[in-house]
Amino acid sequence: MCSGQFRCGGRATFQERTMDQVTDTGALARQLNVDPYWAPFTSNRRFKADPSDRTMISAEGCYFTNANGVKLFDGSSGLWCTPLGHSHPRIVEAVTKQVRSLDYAPSFQVASATTIQLAERVAEMAPEGLNRVFFANSGSEAVDTALKIAMGYHRLTGNATRTRFIGREKGYHGVGFGGMSVGGIVANRKMFAPGMVNGVDHLPHTYDQSKMAFSKGQPAWGAHLADELERIVALHDASTIAAVIVEPMQGSAGVIVPPIGYLERLREICTKHGILLIFDEVITGFGRTGWAFAAQRLGVVPDMITFAKAITNGIIPMGGVIARQEIYEAFMSGPPAAIEFCHGYTYSGHPMAAAAAHATLDVYEEEDLFGRVRALEPLMEAEFHSLKGEPNVVDVRNFGLTAAVELSPSAAGPSMRALSIFEAGLKQGLYMRYTGESLAFSPPFISTEQQIKDMVAILRKLIRDAA
C-alpha cells in the first residue's frame, strides 16, 4: 500500500511529529505512517499508493505547500471554505486571544458572550425577517438542524402531519441521515438506502447540457422545472410536506447555477402551500456570490438559511441555521422553564469558532471583499469561458467567484479524466476539486487578477496535456 518516501510501520515520537521542528518537507514525509489514516470522500488506495503530492505540510495566503515541496495555488479555497486564504494574521490573533480568555463554554443553559455577539452579527447580515441564529459545527449538522426545526415548527403550529421533506436531484446537504436523505447524489446514497429518512421526495435537477452548455452566469432555460414541485405537492398533498431544501447554486455537484426565475417560482409555490423553503447556503453563504447570501443576490428570501464554511474562513469548524423570527416564536411556547427545542451539540457556538468568525467577518467588511467578488466575477467568467474549444471541454459554468469545467467522459472510466487532471495539478502548482466529470473552482476572495489568470493558464495546460 505504502510507497515513496512514506513510512508504513512504526510510530514517530511526538517531537518527531511536531511540524514546526521539521524544516525539510521530505524529512517530514518520511516520518508519516499513512496506514491508519482513513480519508473521507477519498480514493484511499490511490492516495496511499502515492501520498506525497496530496499531503499538505503548510499553507499561507492563497497557497498550500505539499510534502514534495510544491507550492499549490488553492483554486478551491480548500473545500470552498477559506476565502481569506490561509493563516490570516487577524484570525490567528483572534483565536489566540480567545483561547486565553474563554477557551470553551457550554452552550446548554449557559453561553459564551462572543457567540451571542456573533448571532447578532449574523442576523444583521441575513435577509430581512431571518434573525434567529442556531449554531452547529458543520454544514451537515446545520442541515439536520434546519430539517428538525421545520418539523418541530409544523408540529407546534398545529400541522403535525407536515413531516415530508423535498430535496433535489444532484443536491448535496452533507452526510447526516437527514442531509443524506434530502441529498441527490447517487454515490452518497446507494450504500445507505435502508437508512433514508421516511417520506422524502426530490425535485428534478436543473442541469441539461443540451439546453444550457456554456451559459454565462444563470442559464436562461429551466425555470419551468420548478413547477415539478406542484406535481410533487399534488402527489403527496401539501398537508404532508414540511419543507423544501435546495442549494441556491448546487456546489458539490459541480457549480450548477439556478436558471433565471427558477428559485422565484419555488418560493411562490412553497408560499402558496404553506411549505417552508430552506436555502442551504453552506457554500454560497458569506460572500461567494458577491453578497452575504445568495438569497440576497438572487432576490429570493427563504424561511431558513443554513451556513458553515466561510463564516470562520474554515479555520475552526462552525455551522448554523438562520430562521425567520416567526419560526423561532413558534417554539417559545409551553411552560416558561421548559427546554423548547431538544437539540444542540456540545460544541454549538464554540467560543473559538465564534472568535474566528468575528475576525473573518471584520476582514470581509473592512476590505469590502464581497465587493471584490463582484469585481472579479467578470474576469473569472471571461477566463473560464476562454476554455471553450479546448480538448474534451463540453461545458463551462460560472457564478460569483465559482466556476466549473465539464469534461467529456474518458474511455478509462467515470471521473478518470477529471481525476488525472486533479492529480497532475498537484504536481504543477494547482489544487482544485473534481466531482464526476467536472473540475470545480472557487478561489480565495483575496486572489489577484493575475492569480486567476495564472490558475486558468495552468488549467488550460493540464487539460491539453490530458487530451
Ligand SMILES: Cc1ncc(COP(=O)(O)O)c(C=O)c1O
Ligand atoms: C450545500 C452544502 N451543504 C452541506 C454541506 C456539508 O457540510 P460539512 O461537510 O461541513 O458537513 C456541504 C459541504 O460541502 C455543502 O456544500
